[in-house]
Each structure stands twice: as structure tokens, then as C-alpha cells.
Amino acid sequence: MIAASGDGPINFLVIGSDSRESLPDDFGDFGSFGGQRADVIMIVQLGDGEAKILSLPRDLRVEIDGFGTQKINAAYAFGGAPLIVRTVSQFTGLPINHYVEMDFFGFASIVDELGGIEVNFSEPARDLKSGLDVQAGRQVLDGQMALAYARSRQYQEYRNGTWQSVDASDLGRITRQQSLIFGMLAAAKRPSIVFDAGSILSSVGDHVTIDDAIGRSTLIELALAMRNLTPSQIQATTLPTTPGTTGGIYYLIADEPAASEVIAVFSGESGLVESTEPLRLRVLNGNGGAGQAGDWAAALEAEGFVVESTGDASAFDFPVTQFQARPGEVGRAEELVAALGFGEVVTGTVPESVDVLVIMGRDALER
Structure with a gap:
């Protein structure tokens, strides 16, 4: 992995792979296929008193060394961690200092090790395929339910007496995944979790992969640094894109200049992009x-x-x-x-x- 330089922010590439191996049968229906792909792609940047999250849609059109124009998640299937790290870095221009990868079971296990994570639901929600089933209000999701929430493709809310499909796109899923990251960061602030970070990762074994440069002491330092972060100090955004086709294949294409403006925030070339539109x-x-x-x-x-x-x-x-x-x-x-x-x-x-x-x-x- 690329080493961090100086005292600047540290960029983690977080990959959620859609491997079903070792996933219990009662964890919902996520389908089956051959191979393994990057289902979640996030850059998590930790700086001085703040954290930023940049989500990259898995259908994002990029150039992959040796493979030409492809969807970004294909880099993981073609060349594993080294190729997707290089692809993300080349596309964004950002250095990737550390790499974290987890499969479905690893994600669910970490949530359970954290004692569950809290998510707010405005309405009762469900997904009959993934197994999501929650009431409205603040809910503590265990690993199985958190995974069902993150993976939901047929997300429904109970509104005005009927179940209605909402936010079923991949971008809707990204927003839900970011909510879970917020919940995990909040859970990780507990002192018992801060000093047990290394053993938590050890307990999930082969389901979570981190680069060799991250040791137990580094994990504790990072957890301690995050303890004082408030929600307003954690900014999450998704790369702006527009749908399009290339060679008859559907892609999400970086929407310029908005995409470059978002990346500039992470490179330190500009401050946080504030929306000028009213809430x-x-x-x-x-x-x-x-x-x-x-x-x-x-x-x-x-x-x-x-x-x-x-x-x-x-x-x-x-x-x-x-x-x-x-x-x-x-x-x-x-x-x-x-x-x-x-x-x-x-x-x-x-x-x-x-x-x-x-x-x-x-x-x-x-x-």
C-alpha cells in the first residue's frame, strides 16, 4: 500500500466485497453468481478533527490498466486489492494510504462485535428479499439486520397505510450504507471498543483484510482520534454522476465540473463544498x-x-x-x-x- 506522508490526512480505501462464502443461509436472499466483486467502494479520509467519506458508485465509468473502459467494481474482480487501489487513486488523483476489505459475513460480524449500531428510521421499513424488517424510530441493528439494510435493493417504507418502494437505486443504497458508517463510528467511540479494536478484527478472521501497515497500535490511535468527532465533523458525499452508455453498456459517468469539485475537497485544494440550494x-x-x-x-x-x-x-x-x-x-x-x-x-x-x-x-x- 502507499505510505502516508507528513502529518496530512490519511486516506483509507474501504471495499465491501459481495462474496457469499461462509454467509449463513438465514441471512436473507442476496442471489448467487460466480466470482467476487466490489459492492461498496468508499474513500474514508481522517484528518485533524474531522472525517470525510467519498462513495464511488460501483457502476462508475473508469479506465482500468490493461482492461480499458470498465465499471470501477470490475477492477477488484480483475486484479484484487492492488488493481482497485491503483484504479481509484488514478481516477481521483488521491493517494491511498491504507486498505480495508470485508465480505458480507465480516461486516455483519463487526456490527455484532460493536454491540449493534443505531439507525433512525422515519417509517417502518422492509425488504422481503434481503430480510430487512424494522419499525420506525431509533433502532439498534444487529449484524444480520444491518447487512439486510445495506444490501436492500427492494427497499420499502410503510406510508399512509401502504408499503411503498423508495430509494431503490444504487445511489439510494449508498446513502443507507453511509448511514451505517455513521452508526459504526458512533459505536466505536465507546472506551471498551477503542482499546479492543485489534481483537475485534482478529475475531472476524479471514472475513476482513487490512494492509500490513495497520497494526494494533495504529487501530487504537485511530479509534482514539475518532472519539471526539461529532456528527457535524463527519462529512459524507457521493461522487456526482449522470447515467449514460458507452458501447451499449450502462455506466454512471462522472458529472463535471461537480465531480472534480468534490474530489478537490478531499485533496485539500478547496474547502467543503456547500450547497447553495435551500434545504x-x-x-x-x-x-x-x-x-x-x-x-x-x-x-x-x-x-x-x-x-x-x-x-x-x-x-x-x-x-x-x-x-x-x-x-x-x-x-x-x-x-x-x-x-x-x-x-x-x-x-x-x-x-x-x-x-x-x-x-x-x-x-x-x-x-
Whole structure:
């Protein structure tokens, strides 16, 4: 692997392979095929008091040494870790300092070793194929359910009395995967986890691969560095792309100049790319008070936010108003808390058409 230089940020290439080997039969139906591919491709950058996550869609069109124009996940199948590291580095221009790879069973095992990870769900959700089945609200997912969430291709939410398919694209899956990374980082802050990082990785054996330069002391140092990170100090984004075809093959093609602007943030050539568009909101009544969603939607619109829709939450027992943001929008969601003067920001699932889901809690009745 490429060695880190100086005291600058460290880039990890995190690969989730779709190997089904050793996966118990009761872990849901993920299909079968020959070979092994990179199903999740992320660059995780750890710097001074912050972390950044850049997700690369697996259908991203790239040039692979010796193989020409291909989808980026093919690099892993063609040449394993060395080739996908080189391909990602050449495409982004970013050095890759360390490499972490895990298969399905390794991911699920790490989640269980962490004691589960917390994810917020705005509505009851399911995927009949992957086995996902959760209620609305804050849920602690075990390894099996976290894997079902990350792998869901037929994701449904229970809205207005019916099950509706939502965010079924690969980009929707990436957002869910980023939510899980946030949850794993939060779980890893616990002191018992920080000093047991090495043994946790050892316990999952061949299902997780890390490069030789990462020792136990390095893992502990990284875990200690992450303990003080707040959600607003962790930024997650997906490389901007547009669908297209080359030679009759479907690809996601880097959308320029937006893609280069995002990569520039990770290379240190520019600051964080802030959206100039107003936040899009969905406001839900989570306290049962008459007209709560509509009244607070009007108040938020008066502050300059865009309310796409209103409705009732899955329950009326939310004690505290939640501003539920997708990964990467936490900082902007905090603007909502500042505007209203109450509530809390959490990360979790958010409808594709909005940036932040607002669930009015009982604290809103006192305003």
C-alpha cells in the first residue's frame, strides 16, 4: 500500500466485497453468481478533527490498466486489492494510504462485535428479499439486520397505510450504507471498543483484510482520534454522476465540473463544498397536536426553507423534535435547530426527494 506522508490526512480505501462464502443461509436472499466483486467502494479520509467519506458508485465509468473502459467494481474482480487501489487513486488523483476489505459475513460480524449500531428510521421499513424488517424510530441493528439494510435493493417504507418502494437505486443504497458508517463510528467511540479494536478484527478472521501497515497500535490511535468527532465533523458525499452508455453498456459517468469539485475537497485544494440550494424538508406531526405539521411547516418556510410535504409520523410519542438528516447534511440540519431554537439533529433514512425529515416532538407543543 502507499505510505502516508507528513502529518496530512490519511486516506483509507474501504471495499465491501459481495462474496457469499461462509454467509449463513438465514441471512436473507442476496442471489448467487460466480466470482467476487466490489459492492461498496468508499474513500474514508481522517484528518485533524474531522472525517470525510467519498462513495464511488460501483457502476462508475473508469479506465482500468490493461482492461480499458470498465465499471470501477470490475477492477477488484480483475486484479484484487492492488488493481482497485491503483484504479481509484488514478481516477481521483488521491493517494491511498491504507486498505480495508470485508465480505458480507465480516461486516455483519463487526456490527455484532460493536454491540449493534443505531439507525433512525422515519417509517417502518422492509425488504422481503434481503430480510430487512424494522419499525420506525431509533433502532439498534444487529449484524444480520444491518447487512439486510445495506444490501436492500427492494427497499420499502410503510406510508399512509401502504408499503411503498423508495430509494431503490444504487445511489439510494449508498446513502443507507453511509448511514451505517455513521452508526459504526458512533459505536466505536465507546472506551471498551477503542482499546479492543485489534481483537475485534482478529475475531472476524479471514472475513476482513487490512494492509500490513495497520497494526494494533495504529487501530487504537485511530479509534482514539475518532472519539471526539461529532456528527457535524463527519462529512459524507457521493461522487456526482449522470447515467449514460458507452458501447451499449450502462455506466454512471462522472458529472463535471461537480465531480472534480468534490474530489478537490478531499485533496485539500478547496474547502467543503456547500450547497447553495435551500434545504428541502418534509415535516411530520410526531406529537399528536392539531395542525402541528402544517403550522411548523409555515414557520420553517418563513425562515427560508423549502417544505416539500407534510404529514403524520408513524407515532405521536416523540418527546423531542428530530431533524433527521442524510449523511453529509448534518451541518446544514443544525441550521434548522438554530432557526427554531429547539430539537436535535440525528442521522438516518430520509426520503430521496428531501434533505431533512423534521418530526415535531412534544417539545414543540410548549413553543
